[in-house]
Each structure stands twice: as C-alpha cells, then as structure tokens.
Amino acid sequence: MRYTIEHDGESTPVEVRRLGTDRYLVKIGDGEARVIDAHADAQGVHLLDGAHSRRVRLADDGRSAWLGGHTVTAQALDPHAARLRARRGDTVSGGGDTVILSPMPGRIVQVQVAVGDAVVPGQGVVIIEAMKMENELRAEIAGTIASIHCQADDRVEGGAQLIVIDPAEG
Amino acid sequence: MRYTIEHDGESTPVEVRRLGTDRYLVKIGDGEARVIDAHADAQGVHLLDGAHSRRVRLADDGRSAWLGGHTVTAQALDPHAARLRARRGDTVSGGGDTVILSPMPGRIVQVQVAVGDAVVPGQGVVIIEAMKMENELRAEIAGTIASIHCQADDRVEGGAQLIVIDPAEG
C-alpha cells in the first residue's frame, strides 16, 4: 500500500508491504525499500530497524506523534486529500503573515488598531484572554490594517481570522 | 436499548436510554429506572449517580472491569449469546469439580495418578510448570480417576481438560 504521510507540514509518499507478523517492507519517498520489524498497538508503533529501537507514540486521533521526547504533527492523508494537497502545491498553512489568527479559543479584550492604521513588525494589534491570562497578538510584518473581524468581548475559536494586514511594499 | 450484562458469572438485563450528552436513563434488572450522569471514554465510564462518584475502568477487550480497587469480569453479551445462556440456565463454568482444568498455559511435569486410582480432596494429581515454578493441581472432591488427558512434557493451554474424576457416592 502507498500512503501519503504529512509530517510537520510536508507530505511524503510511503509504501508499506507486510512481510509477516510484525515485519514490513517500507519505502520512504525515493529511498531504498527496507525491512523493518515493527509492532503496532494502542501504545503506538515500536520499530526495530536493524538494531535501532524506536518507540513512536501516536495520538488517538491519528494527528500527531511522539518519539524520543520530540512531538511532531504527523498523519496519514486519505487519497483524496493527498491529491488535493498535491494540486495546491503542498501549502498547508492559512493566510501566512498577512492574517492574524487567534492562536487559541478565547475572549477578545481589546482591538488596538483600526482599519487603515499603519503597523510595524512586533506592534500589538489585539489582546486576547484565555485561561485568565491576557496575551497580546502582534503584527509580524509592516503594512496597513485592511480589515478587522473581531471586537472587544467576542468569544473566538482557535484559528479564527482576527485581522488582515495589507503588506507594505518593498 | 436492552442489554444482557454478565457480571462475575451472573447475567442481568440492563436497559439504557440516552437523555442527553452524558446523561442516561438506566434500569437494572427489576429495579427502578433512574437518571445517571455518565461519561464514557477510553478510560472507561465515570458515573455520577446522584452525588455518588464512581469510576469504572473497562478492559479494552470488553471482558472485565475495575471499580474502587476491585476487579470483576463483566461484559455485554450479544443477543444471540444471551439467549443461549438463558437456555442453558446461566451456567458459565466448565465441568465443575469433576474435571481438573489447566489453570494456565504450561508444561506438564508429572501426572501423579493413574486411571482407576481413588483420590481424596486436596490430593495432588498433576504437577504443571509455568514461569519456572512448579504448581501442584489437587483434586477438589473424593472419587476415582475416570480419564487422563495429558502426560509428562505435554505443553497445554490454559483451560485444557487434564483429568476427569468420577465423584465418589454420598
């Protein structure tokens, strides 16, 4: 079987064939196919690749993984999603630097800019409160405020679009 | 929905109706139906029955449960199995005292009796080795050895029938 695995925003084709109980032939991207002893259970997957032992924990929603103290996003895409991603040229992120997204669910305390204001990198634009702490979201680029999609006291979801900035030229 | 729950060898009908998120109407056997706040997740089921808080862990094979330091066998039977059990009159166990079953997978070290031997309760009949320890299986009743289904050096599974005893009269 051929899978498309997304790992920290990058998609890679991985082919897997079962050779026996807990033994697989695995080919990653353009690499050589090789035999890996592996066991999958509710704790994740344990790999014995040659003598190398690697324990990979997998989230129960199949969206992230842990290995040796490091956490990464990693998931298998279904064929349709993989094709879509391929057509889009592998862009995963949202609006890039020009859009300020809410990093978490929370309550808007204050919008510190108005449409048309010029902003510089590092300038605070919105204060959001979550878990009893205020957090200031800052512009990452210089530009002009193009639109504002929230106001004080709004409850917003994580990932909500709050502010759009027109990048300054140059 | 009506379920048949087997709990430590005894089958009980239990009716469950969902009233809302994490809220159920539950009727156990002939008891009164009552509202229980409950949440089921991979850790099992947490019940708030009135103010009483009870955390029930469930095995991932759905065959046993843990509550407050106590472990019990407990599982939901499918309708077919429940009917079968009902017809058999709720007997779950194997051959009762007349059959010596292997309590675990292991290797037979020695058969200490022959067909036709008289045995008394507590008398050793078979020595089985597992996990590097020898364990002597004893007759629980007085009687005569009717048949022997193993010999020294046999590897046997847990639950295998080893010896059948004809109970003595009286």
Next chain:
Amino acid sequence: MFERVLVANRGEIAVRIMRTLRDLGISPVTVHSEADAHAVHVRMADASICVGPEASAQSYLVGERVIDAARRLGAQAIHPGYGFLSENAAFARAVTEAGLVWIGPPPEAIETMGDKLDARRTVEAAGVPVVPGVSRPARDPAEALAIATQLGFPVMLKASAGGGGKGMRLVHDEASFEAALSAARREAAGAFGNDAVYVEKFVVEPHHVEIQVMCDAHGAALYVGERECSVQRRHQKVIEECPSPFVDPDMRARMGAVAVAAAKACGYVGAGTVEFLVGGDRNFYFLEMNTRLQVEHPVTELVYGVDLVELQLRVAAGEPLGLTQADLQPRGHAIECRIYAEDPVTYLPSPGRITALTWPEGPGVRVDSGVDASSTVPMAYDPMVAKLCTWGSDRSQAIRRMGRALDETVILGITTNIGLHHRVLAHPAFAAGRYDTGLLATPLPDAPAPASGHRDAVLAAVAIAQHVADEARAVPTGAAGDALTGWRIEGHERMLRGG
C-alpha cells in the same frame, strides 16, 4: 480526625489533597462546575455536587454553594487548595460559621496578608525587611509616576489585591510607564475585581526565594526550609527547587526566623509561604505571604520528608505539630517542572483534548497530575496540567533525573512547555545554580535536536499503523465470538467523529 473532607478545588491540587485524605482513611468529596462533571478530581472523589456553570466566578468561586455542598455531603471540613477561595477571608469565616472546619489560617491572617500593603505594614512593624517603595496604592497615574521617578527606574507595578503575576509590570523608563500602568490596572481589575496598583523599587539581580512555614494552634511556629522560584515567565513560576542553590545554611536560618516572625505577626495557624525578593547582594525583602498551600510544595516535601497536607489536616483538627525545628533537616535536592498546556515559545495557552498520555516512573520521580489520557483541558481554568518533581541525592542528580522524566513524558493533543523545561535545564546559568528572575529573558540554549533517523521513523510508524488499520477494515466484522467486545473502540471512533 475528620471522617469526610470536601476539597473545594479542581485539577492536580484537588487530586493531590485527596491522596492524603485517602492515606488517612478520610473520605474525599468535592464540587464541580457543569464542565467538570467528569473531570479527574470528580472521578477521584467519593461524591461531588455541581455548583454552577463553567465560569469559575459562577461555580468554584460561589462560596455559599460550596458550603451547602459540604453540608449535603456530610463533610466536617473544607480544604480550599490554592487559588479559587483559598485566600478569601469572608469564605473562611462563612465556613466556620456554618459549623465546618476551615483547613487554612484564621480569616484575620488571610485579610492582613491578602492586602499587600496591609501585609507590608504588619510585617515591617515586626522587624521584617521590606522592598523600598510606597505602601499604598497610587491615587492616580500622575502620583504613581511621581513615586516611580522618586524611587528611580526600573520600578515594579503590583496589584494591591494580587498574586500569581497578574497585574504585575516591570517598567524600565518613563516613556513606557503610562501604558504599563493601565495594562496592570486592567489585569488587576479582571483578575481580582480591584484595580488598585502600587509602585515598588525593582531589586537588581532579583531572586524569588520563599520560606515554607507551618504553625499549629498550640503556639508552635516552624519553617520548613526555602524554595528557589526564580525561573519565571510573565511573573509566573515555571521551575522551582529546594534547597535554593543561592541560599546557605546561615541565610536559611535568618530567612526562616524572619518568616516565622512574619507569620506570628498575623497570628498564623496552618501552612503558609513567606515570599522574599533577594538581591544579588543577598539582602532579602518580604514580598508577600501566601496564606495557603503553595503550588510548589512538593519539592519541600521531598527534601524535608514531610506531608504538608497531612500536617494541615492535623493542625486544622487541633492536633499539635509534634515537630521541633531540629526535626526539619533537608536531605538531597528536589526540582519541580510545572507542565503547562501552552506554547513553549509564545507562552500562549493551548487548551484541547489529550490524545496520548504517559507519565514518567522510576527512581526519584513524583508526578502530581490533574488530567488523564482522556481529559480535555478546558480554556476556563488554569493551564497547568501536572507537576513533575524529581529528587536526587544532590542537585546534579535531581536535574539529570528531571531530564529523563521529561523525556519519558508523552502528552499529545495539547501543546506543552516540556521543550522549554529542557532548554532551561540545559542553560549554563541554571546548571551552575547561578541565575535570577531574568533567566528566561536571556537567550536559551536550543532544544535538543531529534536523533538522526527521527523523521523516517515517524513516517514509517504512521504508515505502518495506517496499514494495520486498513488490513483490519478488510476483515469482515462480527467474528469475535459470543460477546460484543467492540464497545471501547467504537465509542472511541465516535468521539473522533464527533470532535
């Protein structure tokens, strides 16, 4: 001793208190918000009553409902934990008036120490050194600025009713003063319902060192060593240790004596913490007294071999401490890393559902967690999900064991600050035990890089897991025998689809 005690809190501290209750054969009961009906602290209790909706102001903070729950559940005493109602003198008084035992200091002591300026005046009178500053809220921005200018920048702005870093601002110069003041007042108003802010001299190379005190109702007042709490971000503690690498036995004895004097000055009974600001010159100044169990109390327990919650319960039940100052000798070294559901770089909270969880085990490791492998970390409450502590026969062993414990810890689904802890442990100043509260503002070492082959291993593991799942789908269902064994799996799948 009590037969049943209500823990008026949630999360790790509620669980931790319940463990000592269980140790003593006392039935733990609790309260919960609507969002917490199946939270870990409720699962661990024998009984719990809902006291209101998710917002703590409408549930955990509504004193009369908590007292009513204690009565209905037959509890004889209430333990408030930290936060929530723990430093609310009116609540403490209401608990006593309801005929229940308040597991905490007398309301008068809470009141005196709850207002930072009152506290300053009280301890100053008892000969306790305080930070240079003006011991009353500034009347208006102009007066605040005048005080700041007189003390000389940098200055600290502090919420009069505050704690936990909320409403605090360090101001380096006049230009940024006004904005900082209004932010501090807004945060103070939101957190404490009181926007009074006062101005203090900022001590250079500041250490945050605190002394644990323990007093009984029979006149015994002891100190149980100090904790070094200088690893802070946004004035919130991240890593604490006991003993402080900055404090020697002589300094410990002097700070301990001053802390006991401060406790006695307000008629203290129970467990409390006297916080000091210590300069690079080792002069120390009273900051505030926390009239409750402290988040970081486990490091003291590990080094001094006491159970502070058990002592709280015994003192509240009227028993004498049964200890002398000489009984309280430190052994070895302990470190605590607070595990927050937050981004390790931006410090932004990261609530969500936990999708994999494993805590470390083995020699020298203590875990106090408030979540399990199926928990959702809600947005409404504190983002701390657990405290990892390690003990070692010396500081080096404690630090090395902490590195291992952090490596063993698996938390997926929410972002945590485990990476930050690794970077602090690797910081030369931290490793040498020479750091002040500015540590996290200095450049931190890079997080350790993944081992070679890391990426390929993850890709292979995810693909193999998917392959095993696909194979399973191809097998016809219903072949499992005479029991319906799939409940957990299916329930789980539904949860995923449902979000």
Next chain:
Amino acid sequence: MFERVLVANRGEIAVRIMRTLRDLGISPVTVHSEADAHAVHVRMADASICVGPEASAQSYLVGERVIDAARRLGAQAIHPGYGFLSENAAFARAVTEAGLVWIGPPPEAIETMGDKLDARRTVEAAGVPVVPGVSRPARDPAEALAIATQLGFPVMLKASAGGGGKGMRLVHDEASFEAALSAARREAAGAFGNDAVYVEKFVVEPHHVEIQVMCDAHGAALYVGERECSVQRRHQKVIEECPSPFVDPDMRARMGAVAVAAAKACGYVGAGTVEFLVGGDRNFYFLEMNTRLQVEHPVTELVYGVDLVELQLRVAAGEPLGLTQADLQPRGHAIECRIYAEDPVTYLPSPGRITALTWPEGPGVRVDSGVDASSTVPMAYDPMVAKLCTWGSDRSQAIRRMGRALDETVILGITTNIGLHHRVLAHPAFAAGRYDTGLLATPLPDAPAPASGHRDAVLAAVAIAQHVADEARAVPTGAAGDALTGWRIEGHERMLRGG
C-alpha cells in the same frame, strides 16, 4: 564513565537500570528473545539484538550471544540485572576476557558465594554465624535423612546451587521427607542444572533479614542498612520493607559489620546482599550472599537516599564510592509490594494480555514496572510485572500510602496478587510489625468488601459503554474530514479479533 552499556535482562529490572543509565547520559542497549522483540525493555533501549528463541535457556542465558551483541552494539560494559546471567561466574569472566567491563563482583566472589556450601565455609572462617546443619550436599537420600534426624525436625532442604526459593522445602517429619527431597532435587535440577541438595536446621519464628553491602575497588566496604523480607509465599518474597521493624540500631550495626566481613571474606566489589535468618530470639545466621542487585533494592534507595545502580556503575568504572559509613543514615520507612501476574489465592501464574493499566502517582509513591498498557505477559519468564514502593516519614504512613497506591492501581486482563497485598497490609501482625516468615501461612483478614452499589455501578457502566458503542456504529463512517483518523481504533479491533 561509560558511553554505552548493554543491559542483559528484561522486564522491570532492565527498565530500572536503563533509567539510571539515561540519568547519567549513558546510551542503554539490550538483547531480546524472539518473543520479546517489542517488549518494554527493548522499547526503552536505543538498540537491541535478538539472541534466540523465547526459552531463556536458548536466548537470555546464552552468554556468548550476549557478549557478541554488546560488541556489535558498541557497548563498553554489561549490566546483568538479577537472575539470568547475573550470578554466572563463567559469563562474568568471558565478559572481561572480551575486553568489556562486567558490572558486578569479581567472578571468584560469585563462585564462592554461588555454591551455598562453599559460601558457608568461607564466611564461617571469617567469624560469621551460620545456621546449624551440614555444609555439603547429602550423598544420597539415606544420608540426607540421617542428617535430618540428627539435627531434629523440622529441617530445611536447600538446593546447593539455588536461590529464589527454588529447590527449597521445609520438612516437618520423617514421613514426608523422601517426597520432599525428590521434589527439591527435581526443582533444583530444572532451575540450576544441578540437583545437589543439603539439609539445615529450621530456625523457629524465622525472619528473613538481609543487609545491603556496597564495596569499591579501593577497599571501601559499607553496609546500607537492612531489609525485612519475611512476607514470603513458597519461599518467594512478596512484600519487603526498610528498615526492618524487628531490627534496632544496635542489631543493625552488628549485622552490618558481619555482612561487611562476609563480603570482605570473598574479595567483594560492587553491590551485594547478605541474607540472614533471624530467630525469634534475635540470633542471626548467615544464609547466603546474593552477588548482584536485589529485586527489592528500591526500599533501600528510598530510605538511604542513594541510587544503587549509579553506585554499581561508578564502582565498575573504577571510581571510589566517595561515601563513609556515617553518610548512610536511614530516613523514614519504605515498603515494596511485588505485583505478580498470579492468582492471589492459589499463587498460580496468570500470563496473558494486559487490557487496561494505570499505575498510582503522587506523594511517596515509586513505580518500577516492566509492562505497559499493551503488553502481553509471557509464560516463559518471571511472573513479576512491577514493584510498587511507598515511602513515609514513619512505617504507618508508608503502609497507609501503600494501601492507597494499591487502590489506584488498575490492571485488567491478567490476574494479579493486589488482593493478597491488601489482606497482608490489614493483617494485625503485619500492621504491628510483629511477624515472621510464617505470616502467609496464618489466616489472612478478608479482602476489603466492595462499597455498596458496586455491582449496580459496574452493570450500568458496561451497559452505557455498550450503548455508546452501538450509537457510534449507527453513524455512517467516512465523515471525519480529510484525514484517515481511524488507524488506532481499527488496529485495536483487529487485535481483539485476532486474539
């Protein structure tokens, strides 16, 4: 210090040793049988090599394959743990001859102490008291019976090459002597490949108390207190504690001095345990010396504040201990409950797949486990799956905490002896600290009864879980968005169907 060490073991002790290796920044590698390729000790290691099929005689016990694996993996030293090759002098010698460091005592010391009769002769010459008996294997059953009759019944039969209770039999009278002797010889032959058995006087009201010793290669030889190991079934330890409630400071000092003399008599280096049989009259007799890390070493670590594995590694690397006898002072009390996969009443092993697992946490709890929530406990190896330890400032607190820790522990799928531990903790003789090795032969208190409503709660929980699963089945699949999220669930389901 070493950069990479091979742990030639499996289960909890391999994991425990690897934790200290990680603490010291040493890469842990290991070996495994075909059945253990994905066992917990392999998961925890950086690398592992298969050394043969499931049977330990064909894998873990094949010394040359273990040494070959260490070479191929670039290890500089081998830690044998306990059991397996740990007391095999020929293996220790082969390790050294292969240019690797043996983390254990000199082969000569293993040889001397490995043969119980040699050991008796050696320590007797050093003035160490031994149990009355005949210090050589009986030539035939007739001679054995003659010795037994001369010593007077009851007598103990012991395997000359033995340990861990295998090949041991207590014989009360002449009538049962012959059957017991042949059983002991058969068990000895099976376990040690040597059926030599000798006869010893049985000490009345016997306590099993052992002294931990630690020696370096520079002449330092210290004792690290004692452990009380009298809670035994079939001569296997079930619960251990430190200190022994039966030993006072004077007796500890005398036993410690004798243990150090025994260690010196065989030129000991490293960690070892001198086991004593102590009579109700407090006379103590040398039983044997275990020339390796002991299963129950964590209770010593908790009370004496040392990491015995770290000390083993430092001594093996040639470092001096850097400790004096005065540095080793006990603090508080620790208890260990061994969690066996076995029936708590019949003591029969219960291998199988673990279907739910949660270990306890919180103050005073240490867990050393060799399984995880997806492990299968194989039949081929020792049935011990974990060790739960609790520490308390006194014995009472340690016992109370153990009760709580056992209550928090969830293990489904295999039968464990947790119920037995509860019954021992509740035994008046145990609670009072007045018990001998006959404790488990006395009637035990009943296990605590489930709380009222227990049955209904289980029935409701199972039915609700099934209902949630049925609802999920009714929802059409494939609505989960753009990722295949079901891998774990499906993989899991397959495992269930596959058995």
